[in-house]
Amino acid sequence: MKLLLLSLFVCLAGYSSAEEEPPIYDEDKVPEFTLPDTLVFEDGTPVTNPADWEIRRAEILNLFAEHVYGHVPKGISNEIFPAVRKEIDFLEGKATLKEIRIHFAKPDGPFMDLLLIAPKGTERGSPTFLGYNFGGNHIIHPSTEISLPESWMRKSKVKGAVVDDKATEKGRGTSTRWPVEKFIDQGIALATIYYGDVDPDFDDGFENGVHALFGKPEVNEWGSIGTWAWALSRALDYLETDPLSDAGKVAVFGHSRLGKTSLWAGATDPRFAMVISNDSGCGGAALSRRRFGERVARINTSFPHWFNDKFPAYNENENALPVDQHQLMALIAPRALCVGSASEDQWADPKGEYLSAAGADPVYQLLGKQGLGKEIRYHLRAGKHDVTDFDWDQYINTFKTEVIGE
Numbered sequence: 001m002k003l004l005l006l007s008l009f010v011c012l013a014g015y016s017s018a019e020e021e022p023p024i025y026d027e028d029k030v031p032e033f034t035l036p037d038t039l040v041f042e043d044g045t046p047v048t049n050p051a052d053w054e055i056r057r058a059e060i061l062n063l064f065a066e067h068v069y070g071h072v073p074k075g076i077s078n079e080i081f082p083a084v085r086k087e088i089d090f091l092e093g094k095a096t097l098k099e100i101r102i103h104f105a106k107p108d109g110p111f112m113d114l115l116l117i118a119p120k121g122t123e124r125g126s127p128t129f130l131g132y133n134f135g136g137n138h139i140i141h142p143s144t145e146i147s148l149p150e151s152w153m154r155k156s157k158v159k160g161a162v163v164d165d166k167a168t169e170k171g172r173g174t175s176t177r178w179p180v181e182k183f184i185d186q187g188i189a190l191a192t193i194y195y196g197d198v199d200p201d202f203d204d205g206f207e208n209g210v211h212a213l214f215g216k217p218e219v220n221e222w223g224s225i226g227t228w229a230w231a232l233s234r235a236l237d238y239l240e241t242d243p244l245s246d247a248g249k250v251a252v253f254g255h256s257r258l259g260k261t262s263l264w265a266g267a268t269d270p271r272f273a274m275v276i277s278n279d280s281g282c283g284g285a286a287l288s289r290r291r292f293g294e295r296v297a298r299i300n301t302s303f304p305h306w307f308n309d310k311f312p313a314y315n316e317n318e319n320a321l322p323v324d325q326h327q328l329m330a331l332i333a334p335r336a337l338c339v340g341s342a343s344e345d346q347w348a349d350p351k352g353e354y355l356s357a358a359g360a361d362p363v364y365q366l367l368g369k370q371g372l373g374k375e376i377r378y379h380l381r382a383g384k385h386d387v388t389d390f391d392w393d394q395y396i397n398t399f400k401t402e403v404i405g406e
């Protein structure tokens with residue numbers, strides 16, 4: 001009887017048992033669900049015009065901050081103190097390589113090192129891809145001109161590339177994910193930062209990176225993804241001051257956890273002209289309610305520091321979420337949005353990523369855009385969880401047609 005009452009109470013309270021279920025990889029096992037309607041206000045009133053949308057947009061943005069990614073703590077400083085550390089010719093004179101150390105909040109505050117590689121010979125700054133790398137700026141190209149990161153470094157698959165949590169020379173040029181010359185030849189600059197400069201990617205109780213300065217977050221305040229996204233906006237603040245970059249034409253890019261980050265950065269900062277999510281999966285482009293591949297309970301257990309402390313309330317309880325990821329995509333409207341998936345990356349739920357991108361279409365339509373197939377681009381590439389030249393070709397093409405205007 002006691003047990004019965006207890007389970008009745010648990011059901012009424014809306015909690016599911018916290019026990020984690022195995023991942024779904026079979027379309028037939030995807031549960032039925034109803035997505036929250038992006039074009040209806042929380043009070044049930046329909047959103048019928050672009051002015052309404054601005055208000056609804058703020059409502060959705062706030063729900064994502066409150067329940068998923070966390071608010072930026074009130075009162076923290078957005079001020080940056082950049083210092084150029086190097087500026088040289090690069091790629092046989094085709095490009096300029098520049099390294100900028102950007103301190104947060106005060107001249108000796110924590111810092112991130114931005115590497116900017118830009119085509120030469122342009123009068124105005126160049127359209128720019130801005131994105132974090134996983135292993136340090138030096139992994140994107142073999143040049144010994146690129147400084148090694150100084151901050152804590154995650155383990156590397158490359159032997160000897162990380163020793164005692166620090167990057168070594170062995171990591172130079174080991175990433176295949178950054179076709180630098182291709183960007184330069186297309187007239188596009190690359191700005192990249194090692195994400196661990198901003199917040200080292202482990203569950204340390206928020207004591208390092210910028211958290212050393214800004215302190216431990218409240219339950220509804222940012223986790224690591226929120227922090228990484230905020231720092232991308234600080235990088236854009238810097239690019240606005242650098243003549244090598246055309247800051248009105250910056251596409252924010254990210255792969256995997258960094259794709260979750262680029263989406264949140266694009267949602268929170270409308271200055272990003274285009275947003276790219278590559279294989280971002282759960283908590284990124286994939287719909288949470290499909291529960292396919294990785295799901296909310298798993299991500300909050302494996303990576304308790306990524307989201308805010310309210311998100312675990314939706315473990316095995318996705319239908320209770322006040323938002324779903326198609327609404328994150330809608331927050332990018334009317335700007336260009338690219339979502340890329342890979343066929344063997346079922347953990348990230350390619351179909352859920354597609355449905356999410358397509359689910360943003362009504363907002364683009366409301367704003368007088370064509371939406372899916374034009375400003376919203378989706379591609380499914382054959383192969384594994386990775387960033388390939390094929391992926392970049394899609395992003396470059398969209399950048400050119402939708403942002404650069406060629």
Ligand code: GCU
Nearest residue numbers: 256257258280281282294299
């Ligand atoms: C894990 C995690 C994913 C994440 C990925 C990555 O696989 O479960 O959510 O996208 O790591 O960032 O590499």
